Amino acid sequence: MLEELEELSSYGADAEGGVTRLLYTDPWLQAQRVVISKMQQLGLEANFDAVGNVFGTLPGSQPETKPILTGSHIDTVKNGGKYDGAFGVVASMMALGYLKAAYGTPKRTLEAVSFCEEEGSRFPLAYWGSGHVTGTRSLLLATEIADQDGVTLLEAMRQAGFDATANGQPYPAKREFIGGYIEIHIEQGSILTYKKKQIGIVTAIVGQIRLTVQVSGSSNHAGTTPMRMRKDALAGAAEMVAITEQMALEAGEPLVATVGRLEVKRGTSNVVPGEVEFTLDIRHTDEPEMRTFCVRLLTKLEEIALRRGLTIETVQNLHASPVAMQEGLSNAIEAACEAAGIQNMRLPSGAGHDAQLFGPLCPSAMIFVPSVGGISHSPEEFTEAADLIAGFHTLVHVLHQYGYGGKADERL
Amino acid sequence: MLEELEELSSYGADAEGGVTRLLYTDPWLQAQRVVISKMQQLGLEANFDAVGNVFGTLPGSQPETKPILTGSHIDTVKNGGKYDGAFGVVASMMALGYLKAAYGTPKRTLEAVSFCEEEGSRFPLAYWGSGHVTGTRSLLLATEIADQDGVTLLEAMRQAGFDATANGQPYPAKREFIGGYIEIHIEQGSILTYKKKQIGIVTAIVGQIRLTVQVSGSSNHAGTTPMRMRKDALAGAAEMVAITEQMALEAGEPLVATVGRLEVKRGTSNVVPGEVEFTLDIRHTDEPEMRTFCVRLLTKLEEIALRRGLTIETVQNLHASPVAMQEGLSNAIEAACEAAGIQNMRLPSGAGHDAQLFGPLCPSAMIFVPSVGGISHSPEEFTEAADLIAGFHTLVHVLHQYGYGGKADERL
Numbered sequence: 116m117l118e119e120l121e122e123l124s125s126y127g128a129d130a131e132g133g134v135t136r137l138l139y140t141d142p143w144l145q146a147q148r149v150v151i152s153k154m155q156q157l158g159l160e161a162n163f164d165a166v167g168n169v170f171g172t173l174p175g176s177q178p179e180t181k182p183i184l185t186g187s188h189i190d191t192v193k194n195g196g197k198y199d200g201a202f203g204v205v206a207s208m209m210a211l212g213y214l215k216a217a218y219g220t221p222k223r224t225l226e227a228v229s230f231c232e233e234e235g236s237r238f239p240l241a242y243w244g245s246g247h248v249t250g251t252r253s254l255l256l257a258t259e260i261a262d263q264d265g266v267t268l269l270e271a272m273r274q275a276g277f278d279a280t281a282n283g284q285p286y287p288a289k290r291e292f293i294g295g296y297i298e299i300h301i302e303q304g305s306i307l308t309y310k311k312k313q314i315g316i317v318t319a320i321v322g323q324i325r326l327t328v329q330v331s332g333s334s335n336h337a338g339t340t341p342m343r344m345r346k347d348a349l350a351g352a353a354e355m356v357a358i359t360e361q362m363a364l365e366a367g368e369p370l371v372a373t374v375g376r377l378e379v380k381r382g383t384s385n386v387v388p389g390e391v392e393f394t395l396d397i398r399h400t401d402e403p404e405m406r407t408f409c410v411r412l413l414t415k416l417e418e419i420a421l422r423r424g425l426t427i428e429t430v431q432n433l434h435a436s437p438v439a440m441q442e443g444l445s446n447a448i449e450a451a452c453e454a455a456g457i458q459n460m461r462l463p464s465g466a467g468h469d470a471q472l473f474g475p476l477c478p479s480a481m482i483f484v485p486s487v488g489g490i491s492h493s494p495e496e497f498t499e500a501a502d503l504i505a506g507f508h509t510l511v512h513v514l515h516q517y518g519y520g521g522k523a524d525e526r527l
Numbered sequence: 528m529l530e531e532l533e534e535l536s537s538y539g540a541d542a543e544g545g546v547t548r549l550l551y552t553d554p555w556l557q558a559q560r561v562v563i564s565k566m567q568q569l570g571l572e573a574n575f576d577a578v579g580n581v582f583g584t585l586p587g588s589q590p591e592t593k594p595i596l597t598g599s600h601i602d603t604v605k606n607g608g609k610y611d612g613a614f615g616v617v618a619s620m621m622a623l624g625y626l627k628a629a630y631g632t633p634k635r636t637l638e639a640v641s642f643c644e645e646e647g648s649r650f651p652l653a654y655w656g657s658g659h660v661t662g663t664r665s666l667l668l669a670t671e672i673a674d675q676d677g678v679t680l681l682e683a684m685r686q687a688g689f690d691a692t693a694n695g696q697p698y699p700a701k702r703e704f705i706g707g708y709i710e711i712h713i714e715q716g717s718i719l720t721y722k723k724k725q726i727g728i729v730t731a732i733v734g735q736i737r738l739t740v741q742v743s744g745s746s747n748h749a750g751t752t753p754m755r756m757r758k759d760a761l762a763g764a765a766e767m768v769a770i771t772e773q774m775a776l777e778a779g780e781p782l783v784a785t786v787g788r789l790e791v792k793r794g795t796s797n798v799v800p801g802e803v804e805f806t807l808d809i810r811h812t813d814e815p816e817m818r819t820f821c822v823r824l825l826t827k828l829e830e831i832a833l834r835r836g837l838t839i840e841t842v843q844n845l846h847a848s849p850v851a852m853q854e855g856l857s858n859a860i861e862a863a864c865e866a867a868g869i870q871n872m873r874l875p876s877g878a879g880h881d882a883q884l885f886g887p888l889c890p891s892a893m894i895f896v897p898s899v900g901g902i903s904h905s906p907e908e909f910t911e912a913a914d915l916i917a918g919f920h921t922l923v924h925v926l927h928q929y930g931y932g933g934k935a936d937e938r939l
Contacts, residue, residue, distance in 0.1 A: 304751025321750060325796055335901060337785035337808045338733060338877030339716025342776050344901075349786055350772045356765035364754050373749035374761055375796045382788035384737055384806035384844075394796035395751045432796075465750030489747060489756075 116507055117500055119153065119205045124197040133194040133494035134201075137262075138239035139167065139275035150229045158226065165288045167231035167256050167277050168244045173211045175224040176324060181294030181477075183517050185210065185510065188244060188469060192236045196496025198301045202503065203482070204229040204458035205297050210511045214518060221518035227259050233469055237262045237271075245469035247288035249476055257421030282363065293527035295464040295517070296434025296473035297446060299482040299510050301498055303466050304489040305489035309380055314459040315483030316448050321369065321398040321463055322437035328355070328416065332383035334381070334389025340493065347491055351425045355416050359395065360361065362415065366408055369463045370399045400437045400443040400463045438471040444513070451512035457505050478527050482506055528919055531565065531617045537608040541739055545606040545906035546613075549649035551579065551687035558601050562616060562641045569624025571639065577700045579643035581654045581691050585623045587930065588634040592937055593706030593889075596927050597622065597922065598640030600656060600881060602934050607901055608908025614896070614915065616641040616739050620921045626930060633930035635706065645913035648684075649674045657881035659700035661888055673799045706939035707856060707929070708885035711894040713910055713923050714880050725917040726871040727895030728860050732883040733781065733810040733875055734817050734849035736738075740767070740828065741840040746793070746801025748765045761791055761800035763837045767828050774827065781875045782811045812849045812875045834899065847879070850886035856925070857892050859934065863924035868874055890939050892925075894918055 116364040126144030126149060129135045135142045147169050154161035155170030161171040169189070172410045173183070187203025187358035207227035214221065230244030238260050246252030257269040273279075307315050332346035363372035377393040397412070399405035413429060445461070464481060474481040484506040487497045516522045538561060539554030548555045559581050566573035566583030573583040582911070587594070599615025619639040626633065642656025650672050658664025669681040686689075694757045719727050744758035755825060768786045775784035789805040809824070811817035825841060831838040857873070864871040885891040896918040899909045928934045 171705065180628050304753075305756055306751075306753065309756065310770075323750070336715050336903060337787055338735070338810050338879070339714065339718075339876070339903075340783070340901060341716075341718065342772070342783055343782050344717055344721070344918065345787075347772070350768060350791060353765040353768035353772075353786075356762060357769055360754070360759070360762045360765075366754075368753050370754070373752055373759075373797070373799055374750055375766075375789050375791075375798045376794035376799060377761060377789065377795070377800075379789050382790075384787045384808050385785070386787050387785055388787060396796050398750050420617065464645060466748060466753070467750070489752060491748060491751075 116205060116209050117503065118300050118488070119179060119209065120201060123201050123205060123479040124148065125234050127191065129194055131494060133193050134191050135195065136189065136191045137193070137195050138190050138243065139271040142376060142472070143190060144275050147229060147301055150189065150381060151209065153210050153322045154227065157180050157208060158210055158215045159208065163277070164404065165277065166247045166272065167275065168248060168288070169228040169229040171208050171211060173215055173221060173225045175221045177222045180223045181292055182224035183295045183297065183514065183527070184226050184227050184228050184293055185232065185514060187231040187300055188233035190232045192232050192234050192237065192492045194494060197305070198496050198498050199232060201499070202301060203299045206507045206510055210507065210514050211411070214515060216378055216438050216487060218515065218519050222523040223518050225514055225518045230518065238268050241467070242469065242472055243351040244446065245472040248290050249472040250289040259382065262403070272279070273385070282371065290485055294475045295478040296470060297444060297480050297482070297510065298470045299484070299506050300468060301491060301496070302483040303489065303491035304486065306462055307460070307485035308487065310460055312458045312460045313411070313502050314431070314452050314457050314509055315462045316459060317440050317464045317481035317483060318438050318469055319463050320474065321400050321465050322402055323435045324394040324405060324409050324431065325433035327430045327432060328393050328395060329343040330355070330391045330425055331419065332389055332423070332425045333387070337385045337387050337525045338347050340387055344426045345387050346423060347387050348391040351419060351423045352391040354391070354395055354419050359412060362408070362412055367437045370404065370408060371396045371465060372412070386405045391457045398465055402436050405437070415463060422515055438474035440480050441472070441478035444478050447513050448480055448482055448509060449517055451509045455508055457509060482509055491509060528621050530615055531621065532613060533562065536619060537602065538818050541606055543906060544607050546603050546609055547605050548603045548605065549643040550602050550655065551603070551683040553935050555602060555617060556687050556883070558798050559641060559643070562601065562620065563882050566620050566639065570627045571620065571623055575689070575719035577689065578659045579658070579687065580660060580683065581641040583620050583623065583639040585627050585633060585637045587633045589634045590636070590937070592635045593704055593724055594636035594638050595707045595709065595926065595939070596638045596640050597709045597926060598642065598703055599710050599712055600642040600645035600724055602644045602646050602648065604646050604904045608937045609928070610905060610908050611903050612645060614713060614910070615711045616921045618899060618922055622929070623920065625923055625929060626672045627654060630927065630931050634935040635930050637930045642881055648682050651863070654878070654881065654884055657884040660702050661884040663699040663884055693803055698840065704884070705889045707890040708882060709856060709892050709894070709922065709925060710880060710882045711918050712880060713903060714895040714901035715900045715907070716898065718874055719872070719897035720897060720901070722898065724870045724873065724874055725897065725914050726864050726869050726921055727874045728857050728871060729852050729876045729895060730857070730873045731812040731849050731875050732880055732886065734814055734876050735845060735847045736809045736821050737881070738807040739842045739844060740805050740807060742803045742832065742837055744801055744835070744837045745799070747799040749797045749799050752799055757799050758836045759799050760803040760837060763804055763816070763831060763835045764789065764803040766831050767898070768829050770826060770831065774820070774824055782816065782820060782822070783877060784809045784820070796909035810877055817849070823928045841913065848881040852882070852886065852892045853890035856890050857883050859893055859925050860892055860921060860927055867920060867924070869921065899901060
């Protein structure tokens with residue numbers, strides 16, 4: 116498995132030592148073709164779907180039982196790492212290959228999937244792959260959205276050989292008959308390392324509210340304007356950043372609130388700033404708590420602005436609800452860890468994943484393996500081999516149960 | 528005088544309704560030539576000096592008495608206003624013209640001066656005009672410094688007709704025999720308006736310390752990094768901005784401290800910021816107090832960084848000492864105001880002026896007139912006609928005293 120991961124990372128290997136596989140580019144196409152050929156070598160029925168997702172099927176003996184999908188995404192961010200997405204793709208197909216070799220035909224059909232796109236790195240949209248499979252994305256967007264070079268998503272699809280009918284109808288990529296979805300992925304955080312666990316079982320994928328806040332005051336001469344006569348937009352914004360951090364700390368985990376971008380408009384060392392813009396990113400596994408925090412925070416920001424004679428304007432750019440993972444699948448993952456003596460814990464996912472599109476449609480679960488230093492989206496992204504293997508072992512165990520074992524006859 | 532000011536603003540009038548007269552450009556040269564011709568019409572002996580300053584002399588009958596210089600600068604910032612610098616130039620030459628017409632030859636020689644440069648808008652240096660007259664600037668810099676287009680200061684001088692000998696010797700622009708310097712200028716702040724005064728008498732030009740502060744933490748995923756595991760450089764910088772404002776408010780006037788520029792490196796809404804750079808601009812009329820404040824503030828910033836697991840690096844970009852204006856000249860200005868029933872007050876200048884180069888060499892003073900809304904360096908820069916006239920009246924009165932009256936025989 117480690118060798119396959121290494122080989123996959125050669126497709127899209129970039130000059131900076133990372134991996135860049137953007138949707139529908141040549142390295143991307145090569146990687147998906149390699150995935151198909153590996154799946155076939157492992158004895159799976161493998162092919163592209165209409166938009167470029169790759170499915171590798173291990174057909175079961177009970178076709179009336181809904182299949183379980185397992186996989187992740189093949190695309191990367193620009194100059195990303197070897198593990199994000201790719202580990203889930205490789206682990207999934209090899210798990211099915213191993214199960215077929217060891218146990219033959221399963222009762223329930225198992226399918227490994229390599230989604231064409233999740234990161235949103237080339238086009239300004241994400242989940243293009245799992246979005247099609249779950250019916251939450253359609254080709255209607257493909258003519259409207261273009262990459263940095265002005266190539267539309269539809270043109271890019273066609274260039275990669277995915278020639279859509281493009282008559283405005285949803286593309287026939289949606290899958291109706293799915294029993295469950297299990298995804299193994301790197302944590303992209305430091306909690307597992309900090310808690311000394313090899314496996315994380317995801318309780319929920321956090322919801323997210325993204326806002327842009329514009330603070331306006333008066334731009335003034337830094338030498339001639341006494342402190343008490345200022346309407347300093349940056350001093351106000353600094354107080355807002357501080358209260359955001361303080362309220363997030365008080366609210367406690369799993370809430371996080373981040374000001375990631377802050378810009379002083381026309382900022383010069385000798386001018387009192389008149390205008391500042393910053394972003395707010397608020398995440399929580401619980402929708403009402405996320406909303407309540409957001410309202411309380413914005414009220415505080417308004418108070419700060421009012422007290423300082425500043426004005427603020429807020430624009431909401433995103434509101435995604437949290438998605439819970441299924442208890443049954445999660446318990447099975449935990450049992451598999453316990454049986455093998457693998458240290459594990461439950462934790463929320465602060466990042467988005469393909470699993471969040473499946474969560475509302477079918478039982479879904481995620482297995483996390485530790486990220487050294489919490490680093491991801493970087494050539495330095497790394498997970499210890501022992502942890503990758505523990506994750507793989509857990510995935511195989513759970514798929515065996517649902518494909519061949521006691522849970523193979525469970526209605527999902 | 529108002530007409531002359533209006534006419535002068537036509538040289539360098541820009542599309543945005545402001546005035547742009549950068550050192551040694553055509554509009555600048557036209558304006559200085561107009562100043563010479565007006566001075567000559569007013570009966571002054573007028574000409575350029577070697578670097579492009581214009582002097583208009585009203586020779587006195589006692590050549591052994593050191594002359595008094597009065598004036599300001601002809602250059603502007605990009606898209607500046609009609610009053611900054613220009614008002615002082617126009618008021619000074621017209622004051623001398625008026626005195627000559629009304630009182631004839633003075634005892635003490637009086638000179639109106641239009642400095643070639645003060646703003647630092649074209650080349651990265653300021654006080655090129657008064658710096659030469661006071662001997663604090665030399666041509667040694669002129670070959671090393673270039674404008675945005677790569678034109679060196681020396682080339683620009685030559686193109687404007689000021690052909691230096693350029694053999695590494697200081698240019699013969701330094702004046703050795705000066706009795707005093709009086710400058711009238713717009714306040715560029717709101718204190719006079721706020722205090723309902725027509726005239727401000729400058730006590731001192733503030734000293735200034737400029738620093739750049741670099742805050743480094745850890746760049747991390749905004750979703751997967753719990754609040755307590757962050758080393759957020761922006762949250763730390765925000766606390767530093769807040770403490771700067773708080774300590775400056777506590778220190779009280781005339782101290783001001785400003786964070787004018789703050790930049791989040793590679794700032795993105797979904798990433799915890801790893802690196803932030805901001806500027807600090809600290810001003811005070813008292814050198815020891817300015818230094819003490821600066822040391823106390825930097826100690827606080829270090830404490831904040833240490834507590835948060837961040838590191839900071841500080842670079843000092845400027846340290847200019849405060850320059851006191853002379854008590855005798857300032858008292859004479861006050862007496863002139865009182866005699867005419869003009870509401871006046873003492874105040875420090877938070878901005879830099881040509882007078883700060885004369886302060887250490889000879890008795891120097893500044894007269895401020897109010898800036899509506901405190902606005903300067905903008906086409907919206909404005910001073911009420913009544914206030915311009917009050918300032919002019921005061922200047923004439925003081926120059927009369929030192930040129931013709933009771934103070935004409937005073938040793939300066």
